[in-house]
Amino acid sequence: MHVPDGILPVSVTLSGYVVSAGIAWLCLHRIKQRHDPREDIPRAALLTAAFFLASLIHIPAPPASVHLVLNGLLGVLLGLFAFPAILIGLCFQAIMFGHGGLTTLGINGVILGGPALLAAFVFSLGRRHHINGRKTAIAGFLAGSSAVALSALLFALVIVTNLATHLRADTEQSALLALLLAHLPLVLLEGAVTALVVTFIGRTRPHLLKG
Amino acid sequence: MRGPKVRTLFAGLLAGMALTPPLVQAHGAIISRTTQTVICVQATYDSGQPMAGAQMAVFSAADPTRARLTGTADNNGHYCVVSPPPADGAISIQARLAGHGAIIHIPADAERGFTQNSSPRTAAGYNTTQRVVMAASIVWGCIGTALYFTGRRPG
Numbered sequence: 001m002h003v004p005d006g007i008l009p010v011s012v013t014l015s016g017y018v019v020s021a022g023i024a025w026l027c028l029h030r031i032k033q034r035h036d037p038r039e040d041i042p043r044a045a046l047l048t049a050a051f052f053l054a055s056l057i058h059i060p061a062p063p064a065s066v067h068l069v070l071n072g073l074l075g076v077l078l079g080l081f082a083f084p085a086i087l088i089g090l091c092f093q094a095i096m097f098g099h100g101g102l103t104t105l106g107i108n109g110v111i112l113g114g115p116a117l118l119a120a121f122v123f124s125l126g127r128r129h130h131i132n133g134r135k136t137a138i139a140g141f142l143a144g145s146s147a148v149a150l151s152a153l154l155f156a157l158v159i160v161t162n163l164a165t166h167l168r169a170d171t172e173q174s175a176l177l178a179l180l181l182a183h184l185p186l187v188l189l190e191g192a193v194t195a196l197v198v199t200f201i202g203r204t205r206p207h208l209l210k211g
Numbered sequence: 212m213r214g215p216k217v218r219t220l221f222a223g224l225l226a227g228m229a230l231t232p233p234l235v236q237a238h239g240a241i242i243s244r245t246t247q248t249v250i251c252v253q254a255t256y257d258s259g260q261p262m263a264g265a266q267m268a269v270f271s272a273a274d275p276t277r278a279r280l281t282g283t284a285d286n287n288g289h290y291c292v293v294s295p296p297p298a299d300g301a302i303s304i305q306a307r308l309a310g311h312g313a314i315i316h317i318p319a320d321a322e323r324g325f326t327q328n329s330s331p332r333t334a335a336g337y338n339t340t341q342r343v344v345m346a347a348s349i350v351w352g353c354i355g356t357a358l359y360f361t362g363r364r365p366g
Contacts, residue, residue, distance in 0.1 A: 004311065006312065042357035042358070042361045045354070045356035046357050049353035052349055052350070058256075158310075164268075166268050166278035167268075167307060171264075172266065172308075175308050179309040
């Protein structure tokens with residue numbers, strides 16, 4: 001679900017950087033207004049490592065291979081910290097393993113980081129009146145699965161609207177549809193993982209879910 | 212009486228030779244030689260899974276915006292170009308499938324039988340040990356950051 005270098009036109013990659021920088025600035029600005037902005041940095045650092053490692057775990061799903069994303073989990077556990085954490089993780093993935101690209105770092109940040117913020121919002125809505133129990137798990141499942149599903153849709157939308165002229169559109173669209181279908185098990189898996197994690201944290205350290 | 216018979220026989224022979232297929236007429240053999248450059252690439256995901264049916268495009272270094280050739284990779288992600296244009300210049304071959312893709316730049320003086328990866332940074336360019344060490348270094352950096360800020364937390 002990472003857009004590699006050389007796929008998108010320069011105008012789109014630059015726009016991705018502009019949008020991504022804007023969202024990152026907004027997140028950091030809101031974080032700085034907190035009483036202790038550094039409070040969540042340890043958690044953000046550890047979850048950045050988890051996000052970085054997750055992309056290395058591939059699940060074969062023809063015609064492509066899908067991998068864990070965990071952007072929903074980051075959104076639920078980090079809130080506003082999720083977007084900069086994902087940007088840092090994407091940067092490491094691109095530099096170390098060529099996963100994604102440096103020119104597409106901005107657009108990948110929007111594709112993966114934007115849904116993470118949405119997941120945080122979905123989870124906060126779901127838990128507004130229910131601190132523990134089954135509804136926490138359901139809210140976690142919805143947040144985790146919706147983040148991956150939205151990321152996959154955004155990825156497909158960006159690709160299909162920026163096809164190069166030498167590519168056969170029908171072939172690429174069919175492949176993208178197959179890729180989206182291949183992500184359905186991942187959507188369920190990430191929803192389940194997020195639900196399990198938030199349930200566990202809700203029982204052991206519920207204050208971590210308040211952010 | 213012999214004259215017309217001979218003429219008729221001669222004319223019949225000529226007509227028969229004219230109607231005989233060229234393959235039978237030939238007595239000599241000629242082999243013509245054309246030397247062609249064949250460049251074969253294999254497109255795979257960084258997990259090693261082949262990009263079956265990927266759309267392939269060949270670009271020349273002189274005009275990297277316009278594809279000179281297009282084609283489709285086979286089920287194993289293999290794609291071969293015979294005498295890619297321009298034959299005397301560098302080319303780039305791009306593989307695309309479902310939003311994933313890579314491009315390989317092949318210099319004009321590429322060695323025969325030389326194996327080259329699209330990018331030295333791709334995961335395919337590292338062995339498992341190298342990948343583990345690289346991933347561990349990043350993870351340790353994150354853990355170190357977490358420990359540093361945990362230690363500085365007030366109270």
